[in-house]
Amino acid sequence: MEPATLAIGQLARATGTKVETIRFYEKTGLLPQPARTEGNYRAYTSEHLGRLSFIRRARDLGFSLDQVRELLELADDRDRPCGAIDAIASAHRAEVERKIRDLQALKAELDSLIDQCSCGTVAECRIIEALSPNV
Structure with missing residues (x-):
């Protein structure tokens, strides 16, 4: 008995991925090219579903x-130590932490501008003043 296959639309629905994105992942090699049916339609397997779910x-x-x-290359070598995976995840976490700090600084700056608002006219608006160069 042949394993069940999924059409691209079914794979898209099962993973919440757009069809165009699936094709892009195939083109870039993140997702292996599926076999084709006699009608030349893509026939995805459970392995494609698992890999696409991982990517998503x-x-x-x-x-x-x-x-x-x-991460996919490392995951494909199941006997390899996971130190390289930890390094990728740690580097990504550091980047997320940097972005959080940047966003917190941005929030503080916006809070300061909003707190300076006296709800007067636009001509007196501190926010517009702060956004306008050399005004």
């Missing part, structure tokens, strides 16, 4: 496509 989850966590590619 990694992307949802903010890993770059290059990082996802590295």
